[in-house]
Every structure is written in C-alpha cells, then in structure tokens.
Amino acid sequence: MLSSARVAARSSCASTSSGVAAPTSTAAPPRPLRLPRPHDPILFAASAVIGVLTGLDDYLYAYSVVRLPVSTSAVLIAAQLAFTAGFAFLLMRQRFTSYSINSIFLLTMGAGCWRCTRAATGRRGVGQDIIRRTLGAAVLYAFILPLVELTYEKAEQAVTYSLVLEIQLVMCFFAAAFCTVGMLVNKDFHLLTLSL
Secondary structure (H helix, E strand, O other): OHHHHHHHHHHHHHHHHOOOOOOOEHHHEEEOOOOOOOHHHHHHHHHHHHHHHHHHHHHHHHHHHHHOOHHHHHHHHHHHHHHHHHHHHHOOOOOOOHHHHHHHHHHHHHHHHHHOOHHHOOOOOOOHHHHHHHHHHHHHHHHHHHHHHHHHHOOOOOHHHHHHHHHHHHHHHHHHHHHHHHHHHHHHHHHHHHHH
16 A cells, blocks of 8 residues: 555656646545445345246256257247347337347248258157247246346446346356255256266
C-alpha cells in the first residue's frame, strides 16, 4: 500500500507534467472494486428451480437416448430449435428474423435428411411413450435456455463473470442433486459397481 506522502508526491508530479494543478490531499487511496454477489434469495431460488428443471431434462433425455435409435432421437431433439425460438419470443420478446427462421429450417431439415438415410438401420417398434419423453426433453430444454437469460435480465445486477459462474454453480448443483436422488431411488449405483 502506498503511503500518503508517496500519493501526494505522485499527484504533484502529475500536476506539473500536465500543466494543470491537481489538488493534493492526504486521503486514503481508493478502495478496490467489489464484484456483485448473488446474495439475493429470489435469484438463488430461481437458479435452484432452473437447476431442478435441468435435472428433469437430463433424465428425460437419457431415458430416450437409451431406448431410441440415434437417428430418431436426433430428429426429435432437433425440434428443440423451433421450441427455443418460440420460447425466446414469448419470454424475452426476441424477434424472428429471416436468419433465425432460415437456420431453424435448415438444421431441422438436415436432421430429417440424416434420419432418412439411417432409417434402415434403426430399431423397430418404438413406443409412443418414449417419443413423448424425447419431445418433452426437447421442449423442456428449449424452455430452460430463455429462462436462464430471463434470470440474468431480472437479476438487477451487472452481469459479470462471477455472477454467471455463481448462478451456473447453483443450477448445476441442484441438477446433480436431482439426478443423484433419482439414481438412489432407482438403485442405479448398484449397476455402476457391476459395470466397473
């Protein structure tokens, strides 16, 4: 830390070099800037709810990926793009542009074309329940993405690197807790020891 004599000496040198007399004071040097911290309980609760929704989405996605062929799963999950655009329009008032509509159309068509080329290698007899869960995973994750952006907007704080990391940490903790409880209820940890 600089002593007050050094601060006064530096300010007098700065005043002579610029030609403008700077006021000399013996005040303490400025305090370092503090980054905002999300101690807001509403922000914490919103991050926790989004984390639980993410855990539920992870469950739905993992359930469908195990039981569906990759090509069918890719086509169903590609519908997430359109749902994300719709939820962004509803929650964040995001405008549809020709670029966003074109990208949604092309990416969805690309997944559909890939499905057509892989149709002969897929499993037959896919149940409607699995398809509903896959579409549910796509819709839920499409809802989560604009919801996270809305949380940042409603935080009433400057969106800094530390704020984003802390919100993501809370979300990931609650998503992992949701998945861990689900694995405990289903006794999946026993299956992990068998596979190792």
